Amino acid sequence: MTAAGTELYQGAYQPQILVHALSYDLDRPLIYVGEQVISARAFRDLVSQYLQALQSLGLGRGAKIGVLASNRPEVLCITSACLLGEFVLVPLHPLGSLDDHSYLIADSAMDALVIDAPAFAERGAALAELAPTLKLLTLGPARSGTDLAALATRMQPAPLIAPQTNGDEPYRLSYSGGTTGKPKAVVGTHRIGIAVLNIQLAEWEWPSQIRQLMCAPLSHAGAAMFLPTLLRGGSLVILPGFDPIRVMEAIQKHRITCALLVPTMIYALLDHPRLGDFDLSSLETIFYGASAMSPTRLREGIQRLGPIFFQFYGQVEAPMTVCVLRRAEHDVDSPERLASCGRPVPWVQVDLLDDEMRPVPHGEPGEICVRGTLVMSGYHQRPEQTAEAFAGGWLHTGDVAIRDPQGFLRIVDRKKDMIVTGGFNVYPREVEDVLGSHPAVSANAVIGIPDAHWGEAVTAVVVLRHGMEPCADELRALVRERKGSVQTPKSIFFVDALPLTPVGKPDKKALRAHYGNPQQKAAAA
Structure with missing residues (x-):
């Protein structure tokens, strides 16, 4: 195919979507954090300033940029700047240990690390000592590193321009949980990023007016909620992290309509003695996932908060959108249904296979295997483990499930557990x-x-x-x-x-x- 032919059929990926979404209705409030309100226009300008600041430090296309921060708007600015600058984002989890973070920096061959100075100045300095070639960048003044936030303020906002990317180009290295060994870096490409976004927009149950509470880490799953919110004209209320009282206060104050919570957060809310003191009636959808939720606790949540629970299932290798269990599909009279991870979305191929790669009948356990645009391109510099994960032309999730006659999958466990x-x-x-x-x-x-x-x-x-x-x-x-x-x-x-x-x-x-x-x-x- 000629170059012109290639361009003719070039689709839009996340960089193009981001620029498009930040080109209209710019005076609307986009982000609330504390008493600060950031409009879409101000956010667009911040993205431009952070992109220029990163480029002024010699970081170019393909540079691997780590982020270690609590929840704050700058994390979304840097995530967006990485998309537009063709950098590869490498999130470090705020709860990780020094050894964990050091391992990820070395394994990914990270070029620069952006840290939240108030929360992680000491950790950043320790990591910089362990990785002498690493550029340490800070959000705020610190004893070590370059203050990226101060540098960004000196940049003049410029129009955002989306690079011409293709679906096979990486934009993110996301590390698996490492529950059975050292974490592996999953190569996230633009093909995967746009697949997640399209499935979220098509299959997830969003409120008509999105006022999204974000207390899950923005460096990880939380970031996946940003573009859908932006495209639907919604707003984000950002908390530094999860705290039951602050979450309930924010829901009441801002009339939050949806939130992303993991099961342990939901348990903490249900167990809190002051749950009944706050007006949470504005909530239309609680998106939950990342781990299994007790059917008993889920039933309790529905009885106390209403039929507002929406489950998503995926893993780092096929993110967030393999299966969904919609709000109306949560049957409180069926423990089996409440234990389900939902039905596969139509945008991916899903089957339950035995050890011989044969489909199992209804009611029999088999490994969830996935094909489609959602599937990772592989593990970073681990060809043998990539080949093992892709055996037989499927992504092997390691989750063992049973399919019922209605097509709902119930995960019985991790194969290795x-x-x-x-x-x-x-x-x-x-x-x-x-x-x-x-x-x-x-x-x-x-x-x-x-x-x-x-x-x-x-x-x-x-x-x-x-x-x-x-x-x-x-x-x-x-x-x-x-x-x-x-x-x-x-x-x-x-x-x-x-x-x-x-x-x-x-x-x-x-x-x-x-x-x-x-x-x-x-x-x-």
């Missing part, structure tokens, strides 16, 4: 759902730990609701009655909180390491 005890296979998710139905249980995680007799022993780690007493025998009896003796936990540990991965999932790798210790085993109930 399955417990083999006494020769029997136990899916932790099934045990977790039973434990979660007990009125004393706020949250729980089930793992297998090495055991000389059983091979692996089913072990539960439980967070109780406020004021409840440990009830190990009751919990065992409940599982024995609902599932059987094989699934019944041999040990139960009661804790104040579960360790979480950066995306808000229970960190089962940390739990296995901790409770697999012989000294910890002795402390079980």
Whole structure:
């Protein structure tokens, strides 16, 4: 095909969408943070200033730019500037350790790191010492690095121009959770970015007037909510992070119509003694995902907040939009439906396959496998692991699910989390759902730990609701009655909180390491 022919059929990707969305209705309020209100015009100018500031530091096309910050508007400015400057964004999670961050910087060959100076000045200085060639840029004054925010203010806003990109060009390196080993960088291309956006606009249930609360990390899933909000003429209310009281205050004050929350955030709201003190009636949609939600807690959420829950399912390798469970599909009388991750969207191919790559019949467990424009191009510099993930021409998600006659998928567990005890296979998710139905249980995680007799022993780690007493025998009896003796936990540990991965999932790798210790085993109930 000639060059002219190639241009003739060139589609719009996120850079073009961003410029288009920031070319009209510029006086509308776009972002609220504290008492500050940023119009669409002011945001457009900030994007231009940050883009020029980054380019003035010698950063060009393909430069890898990390961001380590709490939620603030500048994160969206830098994310947008990366799209227009053809940089590759590498988000670092605010909850990550020094070792985690150092590993990501080295593995990605990061060129520059932008840090939120008030929150991460010390971490930034430590990382700069470990990576001498790294350009350290700060949002605000700090002892180390160049103040990018100050540099941006010296730039004259200019019209935004979208680069001519193609779908195969990377714009983001997103690291997997690393729950079974070192995190792997997933190469996100413009093909994937526009696929996520199109599916969100087509399949997600957005309020007619979007006033979006953002308390999930903007450097991660939160950023995916920005372009749909921008395109629909909506506004964002940004909180630095999740705090139940601040979330409820913001919903009431700004008449929030939608929010992105992970299950642990929803649990914290439901368990808060002041939930009934705030007017949350403006909420039309709570988008939730990232990890499984207890059907019992989900039913409680619907009963207390209304039929406003919308679930999305995906993973870093196929982000956010593989399946959806719409608001009306949340059947409070069906625990199986509330345990579902929804039905596949029509924009991707999804099947449940066995170990021989054969489709499984309805009601039988199989691995969720995906094809389509949503699928990653591969893992950064890991050809063997990429080939393994793409075996047989499918993306293997590692999630084992059952399909019901209506086409809804119910994830029974991660393939790598399955417990083999006494020769029997136990899916932790099934045990977790039973434990979660007990009125004393706020949250729980089930793992297998090495055991000389059983091979692996089913072990539960439980967070109780406020004021409840440990009830190990009751919990065992409940599982024995609902599932059987094989699934019944041999040990139960009661804790104040579960360790979480950066995306808000229970960190089962940390739990296995901790409770697999012989000294910890002795402390079980």
